[in-house]
Amino acid sequence: MVRLKSPGHERLGQSGLLEMTFGGGEANVAVSLAGFGHQAGFITALPQNEIADACLAELRRFAVDVTDVRRCPGRMGVYYVEAGSNQRPSKVIYDRDQSCMALSGPSDFNWPVLLKDAEWLHLTGITPAISESCAAASIAAMKAARNLGVKISLDLNYRAKLWNWGKKASEVMPSLAALADVLVGNEEDCQKSLGIDVASDVASGEISESAYATLTESVLEQYPNLALVAITLRESISADHNNWSACLHDGKAFYRSCRYEIRHIVDRVGGGDAFCGGLIHGLLTETDTRRAIEFATAASCLKHTIPGDFNRVTAAEVEKLMPGDASGRVQR
């Protein structure tokens, strides 16, 4: 997807410049994983034009394999974003209708072939939100992965503005959740996508640890295929200042991560994807689940300091933060 951002803290349309980058849930996760040293590929559908070429080139830059991207009729999805500040929230305008991906369906991807050498499949709740055929393609991918023994993670990623094709998220997402091994979401995602509530106050940002333990247990109970459920916890003090942490239940125990106070947010779009990328890396490389969640949270914390959707950090940088050395001293 093309991401068009007004510079700095300008409002959309204020000046004559837009920063063009590329982004989108699954792509962002692929970039994270490639940055941590994994072989990562990205599968989507794009039109046959120079803008789409530039998108593929950008992903290649991060060593993401894009050879399986489908080129077909349709548009390139676009989203406009302006960065909020203080009491003014950030704003996203989606322009994704009729994108190549929205027009794609299950018959357009030969999942058993595409996934045959894969170890892990990651999907987000944004894909099934954009069209009925996309929802069907998502389920087809997950079924093919299960057949091949490929692990599946699903980021619920509820976006109210996108669910316009006829069904509500809560009518669709449960059947995806039922196919996943790892589920990621925040409280609102669980509520809007799975209908599972937690007894806390999102707006205030106050978080009760026991409420989240209960939430993750409920999810694991209702979706017995799940090995693990992770919940991200964003406390939004202002558009520039969020506290960021996560918790996780791996069927055995409930963990709460470090909590990072991020007081000068540079770009928070892609923070959730950075968490997913970090979590998959953690689960693939660590034996201690607690370290996986700490890696994911630290990776995502660093994403907030980097312009653009992509998390341009190495595993070493994340690990340096994990023990909590966040003093920001110059390295020289």
Add this chain to the structure above:
Amino acid sequence: MVRLKSPGHERLGQSGLLEMTFGGGEANVAVSLAGFGHQAGFITALPQNEIADACLAELRRFAVDVTDVRRCPGRMGVYYVEAGSNQRPSKVIYDRDQSCMALSGPSDFNWPVLLKDAEWLHLTGITPAISESCAAASIAAMKAARNLGVKISLDLNYRAKLWNWGKKASEVMPSLAALADVLVGNEEDCQKSLGIDVASDVASGEISESAYATLTESVLEQYPNLALVAITLRESISADHNNWSACLHDGKAFYRSCRYEIRHIVDRVGGGDAFCGGLIHGLLTETDTRRAIEFATAASCLKHTIPGDFNRVTAAEVEKLMPGDASGRVQR
């Protein structure tokens, strides 16, 4: 329409910046006319979002009345452009499918009311190209104008990439031409939109004056409602260097304008619209048709020196060029 241009001579996607301006055939003509001191309004359909708000604000900046713009579901049309250079041609990528205007039809505009105080209506061949309902809305507007005695100009503006809704330009445009008072086009427009050929070689850019006299006479003969037909003549030496002139037949005589050698093109998009704006101004304010065509050609020549779709010049600046003082001395 949002216009997204890569900076300078960069290829699309080369750098992380895009210049965002607004443009489009009829809007460009409205800006020209407002700049020459006329009361100009622009009628279209736009979505209810901040990008469309910015488009309207930009038109207001040029004193174009946008109070009659329809806000409705649909997208904002987008086009990407990169500036060519030397032997490398400029490139335009349209992303206009499902735009609000494409989804609009004749019942969406109350033309008799919208045009009731108007003196002149201008349309381009781009509008009927984008959808069947747009074509119908265009014809409805022209019929309403004729009923009210409002003069009509039509710029044929053939765009091969846009005629995708089922009919060819040559099946639609003749019925629009039959309703116009003033017709503007280049040789290719006449051929592709009206099926009327001229015996010259576009690629070489060599222009035979008599061939064009014959062409304009043929058009006037076939479309007896037309009071005047103007043909723009672009000789393309390279992407930076064009020669630009025009000719016209007003039923009485055939005129050929001055020919401007434009060796350092800054931005040629909108050049044809600048011609139309200049021609309408000329026909409204001059008694001598020859002066109208000279004004139109000079106005359009200056457009090539200004970044963006809009022709940011005053009538005085155009008139200063008309007699041929193009030496470019500093005014201080």
Add this chain to the structure above:
Amino acid sequence: MVRLKSPGHERLGQSGLLEMTFGGGEANVAVSLAGFGHQAGFITALPQNEIADACLAELRRFAVDVTDVRRCPGRMGVYYVEAGSNQRPSKVIYDRDQSCMALSGPSDFNWPVLLKDAEWLHLTGITPAISESCAAASIAAMKAARNLGVKISLDLNYRAKLWNWGKKASEVMPSLAALADVLVGNEEDCQKSLGIDVASDVASGEISESAYATLTESVLEQYPNLALVAITLRESISADHNNWSACLHDGKAFYRSCRYEIRHIVDRVGGGDAFCGGLIHGLLTETDTRRAIEFATAASCLKHTIPGDFNRVTAAEVEKLMPGDASGRVQR
């Protein structure tokens, strides 16, 4: 007025770029009001050149009516600004001498005609500060407004660097205050323009509510024509971090608004004008004075997050903040 700002946190003259925008007390208020949906006009005097044309175009962009702006000999006022940071204060250099407005006097504006359809007239203490004739023109405007029953608001806006034409603010402003219905100022304004003190410590930023209740009562007593006096309260922690609130006495009661902690100021110039624009909107549309002051304070709070003098916000955005939802969550 042309506003020339060094980019980001650069010192003036540090780099070769200046950001050119336009601003000035009354213009900023007009932009605010137009943004909230009111018909707003701006009256001033500008030279006949392209810089002044650009200023008018910019105001038109925000739907401000500029048809009554006088074009006459003289300069375009300029001010240079650099944004402070942390312990380094922002700096403004005025270059307004001999501006068209400074050279204008009461006979240059036919106020009874200019104001005949107006509902409200807004003036600031900056206009009478720039020249003796400007002070006279200001008083003439206010008298004409009173005769026509047009409501008048006056923002005291004391600027020490500007009162150079021979009289002190305290010798001139009382006669303006005596003609107003609504008075706006901060503590220093009241002291320097009206000679009315409050017993608090501006530098420390500590604010005693009762002291302000007393201050507003004193003002209302001394200026019996006033229906309402509003005081803005800026607590300046650093150049990036201010707390912002306001209080008001409407003759019946004293109210104190919400207090906004603004920790990452983007641009605070124009904050007071945003308050005035919000207050006028509130008084015109709300029956509850308390809501008017809350709207004004919230509008002004948002201004601090937007580059440039103008408050590019809608009434809906301000209202969304008013109840206090300032968590800055992304809207998507």
Add this chain to the structure above:
Amino acid sequence: MVRLKSPGHERLGQSGLLEMTFGGGEANVAVSLAGFGHQAGFITALPQNEIADACLAELRRFAVDVTDVRRCPGRMGVYYVEAGSNQRPSKVIYDRDQSCMALSGPSDFNWPVLLKDAEWLHLTGITPAISESCAAASIAAMKAARNLGVKISLDLNYRAKLWNWGKKASEVMPSLAALADVLVGNEEDCQKSLGIDVASDVASGEISESAYATLTESVLEQYPNLALVAITLRESISADHNNWSACLHDGKAFYRSCRYEIRHIVDRVGGGDAFCGGLIHGLLTETDTRRAIEFATAASCLKHTIPGDFNRVTAAEVEKLMPGDASGRVQR
């Protein structure tokens, strides 16, 4: 003087950026001379503010001695410029009224002290144009220089928009010319400042060598103090394309320089000053007058390729061009 230019070929006010540099006739000449290795100083009057500080810093950067600049009440002069293109001329808007220099008079400069170690004094016709006191100060400087045996060059530099203080250039400049050793001007300068015509057609740009020989002889005859008169010859094909040469009479013979075709002008403002700087250097270092004029013309030719008023070239670069090696091969 502050120079504010719209970027690239944008019209003034088109975008939100201005390029801020510094410039002005005598300053530009000083920078040229310092660049050629001479000890150069600049004397003017500037206000006590950060913008003026930045101007002095910029001159220091080029090793121009600014220790004798007067700091006093008044404004910093400003000029806005937009670069023309093709048939659209460049445009300059002066905003110099009430500048510190305009307010300065002969008593403000102690010329005998300021010039005591000087070898050469350069003045332009812009200084006497800005105010009566400036004209008087100019004459005082020249008289002091003559008394000290300091050589004097005068660039006539006629600017129609500036002569507003009551006298015409032709009433003032002859008394300055009568004090100079070296006079520089173009044809229009001679006509408007000294009333001496040449029989050629400026607009067409056609240049008759003999006419210029006659012109220079007339000037030398009327101003017997002059040792040398140089005329610059600009043939303006378009705003991007000028031919540039010069001629000179040193009392003994008439010479015509090389003629440079400059087809892609980057910035022609300051071209005349670059000529003067080159001429003074040539006269100070060369025994052959013909080489002096060739150096001056080549230096000025190079100025057209450099953004800003200042001619950022070394004597070696100019000399490399002089024999005519203008093929522009990369030096690597």
Add this chain to the structure above:
Amino acid sequence: MVRLKSPGHERLGQSGLLEMTFGGGEANVAVSLAGFGHQAGFITALPQNEIADACLAELRRFAVDVTDVRRCPGRMGVYYVEAGSNQRPSKVIYDRDQSCMALSGPSDFNWPVLLKDAEWLHLTGITPAISESCAAASIAAMKAARNLGVKISLDLNYRAKLWNWGKKASEVMPSLAALADVLVGNEEDCQKSLGIDVASDVASGEISESAYATLTESVLEQYPNLALVAITLRESISADHNNWSACLHDGKAFYRSCRYEIRHIVDRVGGGDAFCGGLIHGLLTETDTRRAIEFATAASCLKHTIPGDFNRVTAAEVEKLMPGDASGRVQR
């Protein structure tokens, strides 16, 4: 190599910005070939730091395989460039001493393994110029290629400023030429690297076809291993305006390509590499040598229109130019 260019036509150090891209002879050729659809790899030595990482990422973006790049102690080579204009030549400042590649020698690359699946090896005369060990590594690579039957092209690419390690180009390059199948150079390269002269006048740019036929024949005679020698012909009218063509002898016949007049050069650095990339593509895909040289010349012509070292064009774009359609009409 890091390429640091001052923006637009600014002189180096004029403003506070540099455009950072990456480039270098062999890398540029690899990017060209990848752009034409070939599998291209790039072998060099780079330090272990973030700047080198960015270089590799940029090459990956163009689908160049960089997995065999050596990471080792040493610097990243840098070159500074400013774009000339008109009579002012472009300037390159090399800062390549002690680069990782300069410190590398034949034992650092296992050529038989690195080249085992290769079809073609391309080298330039820049690599042997930078150090003695680099020269040895170059020869080792060529010998390994010959043993494996990999075709070899050598671009002589003489750079006077680089041959500082003790031997002259003419003492080293002949032994490389003796190992190549295809040789590319211009007249100066042949003279300075191989000691083979042509009887023409480089400075004047006048080119005698027969002289070049003779030159190519001499080269083929002296280097019997060569199947083909190609000479690029740059006529330098000014820094903005070059004419560009090439000729070639394939042992059977001498061909002269089309000649392109490039009047508005955007960036000519990398033009020779674009020629080599085009030539290799032509030789790999065309049976007609004449078409290979036409493809190479057209590809290189287009490079002059694109900022940066890399030739961002597709084979289709080059082929579109080859028949000579260089009118630069907008594609829309």
Add this chain to the structure above:
Amino acid sequence: MVRLKSPGHERLGQSGLLEMTFGGGEANVAVSLAGFGHQAGFITALPQNEIADACLAELRRFAVDVTDVRRCPGRMGVYYVEAGSNQRPSKVIYDRDQSCMALSGPSDFNWPVLLKDAEWLHLTGITPAISESCAAASIAAMKAARNLGVKISLDLNYRAKLWNWGKKASEVMPSLAALADVLVGNEEDCQKSLGIDVASDVASGEISESAYATLTESVLEQYPNLALVAITLRESISADHNNWSACLHDGKAFYRSCRYEIRHIVDRVGGGDAFCGGLIHGLLTETDTRRAIEFATAASCLKHTIPGDFNRVTAAEVEKLMPGDASGRVQR
């Protein structure tokens, strides 16, 4: 040294732009002192190219005398920097090997002549770190200064990445410290350069006043030539938020300065040099040592708000902050 910074908070290599400025320990101190009104000179070695010319020009801009800079073979040192944010630290990549200064030794500078009119000599621990000959040159300079009675300050400035020439800092720096009158450093500097520890926890940032009193006393004891030792105290909360203060022992008493909370760091590189510049100014102009340390700390605090290495502030601005007026109110 050339400083190349990625814009804003971008990672190195993220976008195609770098901000080029100049900096380096001793140069930064010279700029500070010149800004406070002292005659300051800078002595180093630079290559004979345009990048070095630009560096000298930039220093001249700040009125630093660069006439004694040596031009010789070698490179211009470069350092790349990216600004950290929140939990992400800033990063510096040095590219200084083989710089002209690294290649210079004691015989390249005639210190007795160079220092003959000097009052003060300032050196940093960076110079002896870059090469053995540089270390020798540093000692030679200090000895010459002592002989001439020139006061010497030494900033320990330990840089782990730079000490690569064979000796450790702790083997070299004590002999420099033994020659100085004033010593500046932080805790880590004292430990790594002089082997003198303090009993506190740098990472936590907690500072025990008595520990620092003891530290300074130890230093004074071991280096009896020292009249004064100053320790800077940086508490690093995050990359954007540091607390900054300093302490000092002048042989008579131990003082602790004000502590500045800097919550929105703009650019902290050069903060230590700004402290040294401020301290030297304080010691030269104040009789009260306590005021000297307060001036130094306030000057350094302001540096954190200004982009680039140089501290662009006046003594008046520093003094305005000293008493603690850091509320950041706009000055207008």
